[in-house]
Amino acid sequence: MKDIISKVDIRPFPLVRIFIIIYLGLNLIGIINFPIYNDRISSNGVIYVFLLGLFGFVLGSILARGFNMGIKEKPIRRDKSKIINTAFILSNVVTLGFIIYTNVKSGQIILFSKGSRFEIFAFTNILIYVTIILTMVYYAERLLRNNKMRIFDILFLVFQAILFLSLGFRSPVISILGGMYIVFYSIKNEHQNKLKKIFSWKILLVVLVFISLMSSIAVLRVSQKYDVNKYFKNIDKSVLKNNPYLKPFIPTLALFRYDQEVVGKLIRKTQGDPMYMRLAFSNVITILPGPQEGARNIIGRLTDAPKKFDGKYWSITPTLQGAFFVDGGYFLVFFGFFLTAITMEYIRKLIIKKRNPFIFALYGLTVVALLKCIHTGYEDVSFFILIGILLVLKFLIYNINYRIKTPHNSVKDKEPA
Numbered sequence: 001m002k003d004i005i006s007k008v009d010i011r012p013f014p015l016v017r018i019f020i021i022i023y024l025g026l027n028l029i030g031i032i033n034f035p036i037y038n039d040r041i042s043s044n045g046v047i048y049v050f051l052l053g054l055f056g057f058v059l060g061s062i063l064a065r066g067f068n069m070g071i072k073e074k075p076i077r078r079d080k081s082k083i084i085n086t087a088f089i090l091s092n093v094v095t096l097g098f099i100i101y102t103n104v105k106s107g108q109i110i111l112f113s114k115g116s117r118f119e120i121f122a123f124t125n126i127l128i129y130v131t132i133i134l135t136m137v138y139y140a141e142r143l144l145r146n147n148k149m150r151i152f153d154i155l156f157l158v159f160q161a162i163l164f165l166s167l168g169f170r171s172p173v174i175s176i177l178g179g180m181y182i183v184f185y186s187i188k189n190e191h192q193n194k195l196k197k198i199f200s201w202k203i204l205l206v207v208l209v210f211i212s213l214m215s216s217i218a219v220l221r222v223s224q225k226y227d228v229n230k231y232f233k234n235i236d237k238s239v240l241k242n243n244p245y246l247k248p249f250i251p252t253l254a255l256f257r258y259d260q261e262v263v264g265k266l267i268r269k270t271q272g273d274p275m276y277m278r279l280a281f282s283n284v285i286t287i288l289p290g291p292q293e294g295a296r297n298i299i300g301r302l303t304d305a306p307k308k309f310d311g312k313y314w315s316i317t318p319t320l321q322g323a324f325f326v327d328g329g330y331f332l333v334f335f336g337f338f339l340t341a342i343t344m345e346y347i348r349k350l351i352i353k354k355r356n357p358f359i360f361a362l363y364g365l366t367v368v369a370l371l372k373c374i375h376t377g378y379e380d381v382s383f384f385i386l387i388g389i390l391l392v393l394k395f396l397i398y399n400i401n402y403r404i405k406t407p408h409n410s411v412k413d414k415e416p417a
Contacts, residue, residue: 007146009188010355012348014198015367016061019344023054023374027319030256036246037257038236045267046260049333053321056334060341069346073353081141083397084357088138092160095127099163110168111217126389128164129382132176133390135160136364140183140357148191149184170214171382174372179364186351186360212248234258255317259375263322265303270326279327283381295323295378302326323377344370358394362387 027050033040102124103109139153157180164172185196197203232254240246246253279295286292293301293312299322300313307313318326324336344367351363369383 007190008144008355010186010352011188012351012363013182013185013367015344015348015370016341018198019371019374020054020057022371023057026256026374027260029253030258030260036236036239036243036253037234039234039261041260041264043264043267045271046264049263049267049321049325049330052330052333053324053337056337057341060338061345064342064345069349071346071349071353080397081145083400084134084138084141087393087397088134091127091131091134095124095131096163098124098127099166103166109166111166113168124167125382126385128167128172129386129389130393131160132172132179133361133365133386133393135176136179136183136361137357137393139180140187140360143184143187143189144355144357144360146189146191148189149193165217170217171372171380175365175368175386178368178371179361182364182367183360186363211252215249215251234261255375259317259319259322262299262303262316262318263325266299266318266322266326269302271329274325274329274332275327277327279323280378283378284384286381294380296376299323299326299377317375318377319375320373320377340370340373356394358390358397362390365390 031041031046031050106113135157139149143149157177161173161177164176184193185198188196232250234257235250235254240250275298279298282293282295282298286294291311294315296315296317297312299305299318300316303316305314305316320336320340321333324333328336347363347366351359365383365386369379373379
């Protein structure tokens, strides 16, 4: 085991740099008055909260690098690969069955249906969460044991992502593919791969293709209920006509622009009257009985969005700085980004000290969630459910005693979690 450990190095995903790049890209694309937009953003408040968030994040990153944060290195746990492999196979087989059942019950592939996306069998979603976690744990375990990622493994992850996407939601796809890449990147063993060079033209091309695919799915979902031309009304069609290469990215460009329009509305509506963290806790409260409003429904109410059939306001994403501003004004924008940077540095140091596959799965899920927050604002309750399931699975697997076969005898693993 020590020989394997010596051949494996942990080099965490460069989350701080990637966060800053995405934060700058997403916000600047939305803030700058490019010719493709048919309106103008002139609110100074939109620029202030953007810069304040950036300053708080950079300062938090610099300060956090100088602290140990009290994370102690633990001895390597006994081999649990056998039970992890079994749990991985069972979860994927059962989840495959339930995804097929859910689509068959709907009468068609849910991705292409108009209204059944929100009528998914609830247990299917829970199984998807479990499968995402166990898939990441399984591959983290293999990489930590100095095994190579094969072409079959890549094809399996693509197949798994397509299955999740068939239910009409993009979030599980982003979680599994994004989380797996972060795990794959962070564990360096003897079988290095060019894909681990994150700052390369190949990776940039993959990112652009992925954005184009997600944009195309967005167009499909919109076209099932709305007139696409009216829905992306902040895009100047005449400019698009002269620059057809932008067409695959129109939903993304329109969304980033709309994000900044929402931030401007939130500043005008809530300046001097913050919600004092009620928005942050609203997503967690949605698990309670009754018609609870989630954070994005509250943002919809604040921005005068239309109501849905159930009486709730339409879900509107506020960006992370917009969410912080609603909860605590300019102060919370700075302090919230400051704490976000410290959180990132903490989980970066955590995986360096603890070579546990569940810690890497936690790292992958958290990194994806934090990057998504740049656009979405606060995380949905599904993220907290994912983390809860991960902790339960970790407890169960590391508290199950079973025999590990060795060439000489069987050693009973009695190590506590």
